[in-house]
Amino acid sequence: MNDHDRDDLLATAVRLRTEGRQEEARQRLLTLAAALPEDAEIAYQTAWAHDVLGLEAEAVPFYVRSLAGTGLSEEDRRGALLGLGSTYRVLGRYEKAVEVLRGGAEEFPGDGALRTFLAMALFNTGEHHEAMRLLLELLASGSTDPSVHEYRAAIEYYARDLHATV
Template sequence: MSADKKRDLLKETDRLREEGRPEEARSRLLALTAEYPGDAEVAYRTAWIHDVLGLESEAVPYYERALAGPELAAEDRRGALLGLGSTYRVLGRFGQAVETLRRGVEEFPDDGALRTFLAMALFNTAEHHEAMRLLLELTATTSQDPSVQRYRRAIEHYAKDLDETM
């Protein structure tokens, strides 16, 4: 199959998903996966549709395959890291979630969603201080709330050491 044909089939699976027909998209993606077993983009889309359908356990090997090499475009790689980390967390595989999401934050340090999901996974591993630090830093740097911005410096200061009281 040509690269153009594969791209057209992937667009069609996106359309099916957007139209609320994820089962049809999944069937087509599974067929594409059989034809392109090593294709990172196909694996990522297949993982994603499994997540959409609540089939997290089935999504994991596709995410892992998608992330195994350097082929994914940056935006898809970011999404795959977030998706895999979040899926590990949902499955109660908290250590793997933290490891995956840390890797995502290292590669994409400005991504607030990755930092937020990492904070949730850190909470699940009882790393409460680091989870809180991440969320406070994210709040201080991204909130448009005037009252948060008024106290931004204090929030950033205390984010570094929550045990400090003065």
């Protein structure tokens, strides 16, 4: 298969998914993934197609394959880390979720979604203090609520130590 055919087939499958024709997109992506098993972008899109349909367990090997390969854009790599970590969490594999999401948050420190999903996975593993710290930091740095902004310094202080007293 030449690059032009690959690009056209992939674009068609992605378009089908965005049009709500998820099963048709998934079938096309499975065919592409079988033909081009080393293609990280196709693996990522195939994982996403499974996730959208609630087929999380089937999505995992495609996420793993996409992250092991090369050629993902920065945005797709971020999406694959978020997708894999979130999928592990949904499947009850909380430690793996924390591992993947922590790595993603370190690689993309400005990504609030990765840190939010990491906080949820940390909650699931009983690491409540770190989960709360992450969420408070996100709230303090990203909220447009005027009253949150007014108390930003205090929220950031308590994010570092929830047991602190004045």
